[in-house]
Amino acid sequence: MADVDGEGQAPADRADRGHGERRLTPLERALRERIQAEGPITVEAYMEACNAYYYGTRDPLGRDGDFTTAPEISQMFGELVGAALADCWTRAGRPADAVYAELGPGRGSLTADALRVLRSAGFAGKVHLVETSPVLREAQARAVPGARWHESIEDLPARPMLLVANEFFDALPIRQFVGGIERRVINAAGGLAFDRDGEIVEQSPAREDAMAAIATRLAGSGGAALLIDYGHEKSAPGDTLQAVRGHCYVPILTDAGEQDLTSHVDFEALGRAAREAGAAVTQVITQGDWLNRLGIGARAAALATANPERIPELETAIDRLCHEEQMGQLFKVIGAHADNWPAPAGFAE
Known part of the structure; x- marks a missing residue:
């Protein structure tokens, strides 16, 4: 989910009582x-x-x-992802049995x-x-004829893998704790409410399990x-x-199932889970720095030369994807790879 302004709502705004x-x-x-x-x-x-x-019905x-996610903002985003993976695959010796995989x-x-x-x-x-x-699978079938679908990471084939997960982890569920006690949702005042407020610590076993599954597959079969x-x-x-609906923040406990629920991803926890499962991990880098290092400016210039009428669109796209006050700073990128595969491009100075 593309973040609205980079800041969550205050807990008092989320209680949804009454x-x-x-x-x-x-x-x-x-x-x-x-x-009940x-x-x-x-x-x-x-x-x-x-x-x-929510995702099963629309x-x-x-x-x-x-x-709106980055790939919907500009083709340049997906093209640079493809370029980074193509470079990694080439430096790994161009294994013929490698597959492309994407999560969400x-x-x-x-x-x-x-x-x-x-x-x-x-x-x-x-x-x-x-x-x-099923709704999104239909759209994917139109965009990528011949794709094969799976219900889970564990179902992916045991082959060298070029894998992408863009805005996948943020929608996986989290646990919240207040003073060491797990926060829960209760019935109250004719609606739903949280049972406690205070300083919150978040954890996500679901995210760490997903990262471990990716890393296990990379370590065992190769890939990045x-x-x-x-x-x-x-x-x-x-x-x-x-919670976001109609490109705006909305109360978390109102209209359950009709809005997108996400939270900030803890990249340190993801990196730790990947290393513990046997994969090598890059540093964490901002999306803006990563795209700039991969050459988004040069790609925009090439597109502008071929299509001068697109110059305003391309300038807007680079601003949204790379500027620190838009997606450039808040969004992060981390790479994982098998020990016998090179790290993806864009992470080194």
């Missing part, structure tokens, strides 16, 4: 019944239920959706743009997409991965859970 009369969403009704029958649910369970329903992307590929825009560059470099591997949403998301380089306390 809704008054309003129409319940199908998921909220189900969650309230579950809490079983007791309070964790933030992790709430986030998991909401995002499973295409959330674009101007008419709830948020949205509409398939990044896949299509990256593959265009990879194919031009001679890469002929098959495409494997981890996607559970690029992981791009919004978040922080070092682990730190703080409440970063947020």
Whole structure:
């Protein structure tokens, strides 16, 4: 999910107590019944239920959706991802059995743009997409004919892999703790509410498990991965859970299942999980620095020369993707790779 302004809402704005009369969403009704029958649910369970329903029932992307991701902003993003992977594959000896894999590929825009560059470099591997949403699978099938779909990372083939995860980890569920006690969601005042407030520490076993699964596959079969998301380089306390609908922040506990729930990704935790599972890991770098090192300026200039009418569009795209007040600083990139594969380009000075 592309961040709206880089700052979460204050916890007081999120308590959502005292809704008054309003129409319940199908998921909220189900969650309230579950809490009534079983007791309070964790933030992790709430986030998991909401995002499973949300992504399974719609295409959330674009101007008419709830948020816009980097591949939807410009083709240059996916092309540079493809160029970094093509370079890595070439330096690894161009293994013929390598495959391209992407986690949560949205509409398939990044896949299509990256593959265009990879194919031009001679890469002929098959495409494997981890996607559970039937709505988004339809869009991906149109963008990437011949792709194969999987329900989980563990289902990906045991082959050398060029893997991309762009804005995948931020939507995986988190746990929240206040004073060492896990925060939960309860029924209160005719709606849903958190059972406690205070200084929050966030953890995400789901993210660390996903990173470990990627790293295990890389260590065992070879390959490299690029992981791009919004978040922080070092682990730190703080409440970063947020909900977005119609490109605006909205209360987290209102309209369950009808908005995108995400939180900032802890890249230090991801790197630790990858190393413990046997993969080598690059430094964490900002998206703006990474794209600039890969040559986004030169790519924009080439596109502008061929299509002068696109100059304003290209300038706007670079600003959105690279400027520190837009996606450039908040979004980070980390690479992981097998010990016998080179690190992806763009991370070294």
